[in-house]
Amino acid sequence: MTKTTGTPPAVSFTGAVKTYGTVRAVDGVDLRIARGETVALLGRNGAGKSTTISLLLGLIEPDAGTVELFGAPPERAVRAGRVGAMLQEARAVPRVTVSELVTFVAGRYPTPLPVAHALELAGIADLAGRRVDRLSGGQTQRVRFAVALAGNPSLIVLDEPTAALDVEARRAFWDSMRAYARRGHTVLFSTHYLEEADAHADRILVIDRGRIVADGTGEELRRSAGGNLVSFDLAGRGTEGLTLLPGVRSLEVRGDRALLRTDDSDATVIALADLGAIRGLEVAPASLDDAFLALTSRAMETV
Amino acid sequence: MIDYLLLEVRRTLRDVGFVIGGIAMPVMMYLLFTNIGEIDGGWKTASMVGMAAYGAVGSALNTGGGVAEDRAIGWLRQLRVTPMTPRQVVTGRALTGSVTVLPAIVVVLAAGGLVNGVRLAAWQWAAIALLLWLGSIPFTLLGLGNGYRLTAQTTGVANMVCNLGLAVVGGLWFPVALFPGWLRSVSAFTPTHRFAQLGTAVADGHAPTAGAILVLTAWLLAFGSYAVMSYRRYAGNI
Numbered sequence: 001m002t003k004t005t006g007t008p009p010a011v012s013f014t015g016a017v018k019t020y021g022t023v024r025a026v027d028g029v030d031l032r033i034a035r036g037e038t039v040a041l042l043g044r045n046g047a048g049k050s051t052t053i054s055l056l057l058g059l060i061e062p063d064a065g066t067v068e069l070f071g072a073p074p075e076r077a078v079r080a081g082r083v084g085a086m087l088q089e090a091r092a093v094p095r096v097t098v099s100e101l102v103t104f105v106a107g108r109y110p111t112p113l114p115v116a117h118a119l120e121l122a123g124i125a126d127l128a129g130r131r132v133d134r135l136s137g138g139q140t141q142r143v144r145f146a147v148a149l150a151g152n153p154s155l156i157v158l159d160e161p162t163a164a165l166d167v168e169a170r171r172a173f174w175d176s177m178r179a180y181a182r183r184g185h186t187v188l189f190s191t192h193y194l195e196e197a198d199a200h201a202d203r204i205l206v207i208d209r210g211r212i213v214a215d216g217t218g219e220e221l222r223r224s225a226g227g228n229l230v231s232f233d234l235a236g237r238g239t240e241g242l243t244l245l246p247g248v249r250s251l252e253v254r255g256d257r258a259l260l261r262t263d264d265s266d267a268t269v270i271a272l273a274d275l276g277a278i279r280g281l282e283v284a285p286a287s288l289d290d291a292f293l294a295l296t297s298r299a300m301e302t303v
Numbered sequence: 304m305i306d307y308l309l310l311e312v313r314r315t316l317r318d319v320g321f322v323i324g325g326i327a328m329p330v331m332m333y334l335l336f337t338n339i340g341e342i343d344g345g346w347k348t349a350s351m352v353g354m355a356a357y358g359a360v361g362s363a364l365n366t367g368g369g370v371a372e373d374r375a376i377g378w379l380r381q382l383r384v385t386p387m388t389p390r391q392v393v394t395g396r397a398l399t400g401s402v403t404v405l406p407a408i409v410v411v412l413a414a415g416g417l418v419n420g421v422r423l424a425a426w427q428w429a430a431i432a433l434l435l436w437l438g439s440i441p442f443t444l445l446g447l448g449n450g451y452r453l454t455a456q457t458t459g460v461a462n463m464v465c466n467l468g469l470a471v472v473g474g475l476w477f478p479v480a481l482f483p484g485w486l487r488s489v490s491a492f493t494p495t496h497r498f499a500q501l502g503t504a505v506a507d508g509h510a511p512t513a514g515a516i517l518v519l520t521a522w523l524l525a526f527g528s529y530a531v532m533s534y535r536r537y538a539g540n541i
Contacts, residue, residue, distance in 0.1 A: 057383075057384050059380070059383060059384070078383075078384055078385075078386065079386050079388065080386065081385075081386045083384060084384070085381075085384040087377055087380055087381060087384070089377055090376065090377030090378070090380065090381055091376040091377060092376070093314075093373075093376065093378050094314070094318075094372070094376070095313075095314040095317040095318060096310065096313070096314055100310065100313070104306055104307070104310050105385060107306050108306075108385045108386045108387050109385070109386060110386075147381065151385070151386075157384075
């Protein structure tokens with residue numbers, strides 16, 4: 001995956017570490033994001049998403065390892081106007097209008113979008129003359145998105161962009177984001193919503209305890225976590241020997257039902273049939289939730 | 304950076320708190336203090352300079368309040384991920400401070416000339432305005448030092464304490480002649496007293512004394528170091 005020739009990737013982390021006291025918020029992260037990719041950084045709260053993004057933007061320095069954007073230190077890429085960001089926990093800027101704010105930010109960049117176009121992309125063309133501090137939460141979020149893309153940066157970074165948005169605002173936001181990504185820009189967003197990562201990213205990076213524990217499409221993650229779930233009624237029988245059946249990776253008992261996570265559901269079902277354990281038998285694909293839990297709990301065991 | 308200056312000046316002038324506290328209050332206090340009871344003409348001029356200075360100090364400190372607010376809402380952090388350099392941001396802020404002190408100075412001087420009938424030569428008006436403008440720089444630096452170091456709320460309180468405390472002790476509100484002797488000696492070392500002296504000296508028709516310039520320069524260095532220290536220590540965490 002590491003390219004040694006040609007154009008450097010949009011984002012590249014090599015063994016990046018960031019420690020706060022005794023907490024290793026980012027604990028040896030290696031990652032590459034090619035230009036034009038839309039990538040989700042998925043993790044629970046406190047998994048290291050925001051620290052990773054702060055490192056990426058050059059807001060903090062790694063204690064060890066290196067972080068590069070377009071083959072240069074983040075600060076240089078930021079100064080060159082190749083990066084736009086929507087930061088977490090940013091509130092509305094008081095006493096400016098939407099168009100004043102976006103015009104100001106666009107003017108900092110060498111090749112900005114026309115302001116009207118930026119507002120349109122963010123879906124706030126009708127709010128241009130309104131004061132930013134008098135908008136709703138969803139509208140403010142879109143203003144922040146417009147601020148991130150106003151400079152027409154090659155890489156746009158969105159830290160939990162849809163936190164605190166309702167369903168409708170969220171959908172509108174993702175439509176805007178995709179419109180921007182379609183223009184050939186690189187997009188990295190962090191989220192703790194699995195569905196969002198699955199629906200809107202080409203690739204998902206799962207982060208847990210400061211490490212990247214999985215990297216692939218939603219489909220690949222589902223597969224790597226153990227393809228299918230086979231469940232049946234125990235109907236009084238014990239669970240001994242079930243984990244030894246072909247394909248089975250793990251066993252969980254919920255009430256009277258046994259849930260087997262298996263790499264080869266056909267072989268598992270045949271073996272269960274031989275045992276006569278087929279009452280209420282169901283085969284279901286593992287959900288991304290299952291995959292996520294499997295990935296992050298595995299990481300926990302190795303700690 | 305000009306764009307940033309314009310943006311921040313506009314934001315400051317839209318701040319109702321700033322317009323009332325930094326511009327309207329000094330004018331009202333000036334008109335009040337110079338039109339109640341037996342007033343001699345000298346006090347109308349001295350108080351005009353004092354209140355213009357008081358307004359300038361408040362406006363200069365207000366710049367720091369803006370910095371603290373922008374830190375709290377994440378706007379300064381957002382600026383860090385644009386091509387603007389940190390140096391441009393802090394310089395833009397300092398320049399904002401030096402622009403936003405002008406309304407208070409101009410309005411109080413205008414009230415002196417138009418309402419209270421203060422008569423000075425044209426060069427005196429110009430020199431007073433210019434000296435008050437330049438002399439407000441130490442207070443902008445004090446405000447920036449507070450703004451980078453303290454939270455938005457604490458900055459508000461700190462700025463108010465600095466503003467009122469220095470204004471009263473420095474004799475911007477009441478003539479120092481009314482003070483007990485010990486307070487008068489304290490007053491001579493305050494930046495506000497020396498700041499106003501720049502203006503009163505010109506109003507009396509002579510250049511500011513070396514003492515005034517010396518004390519004010521010392522405060523300029525002290526507040527400047529404080530601002531630089533605050534900025535170096537805290538701006539990295541914005």
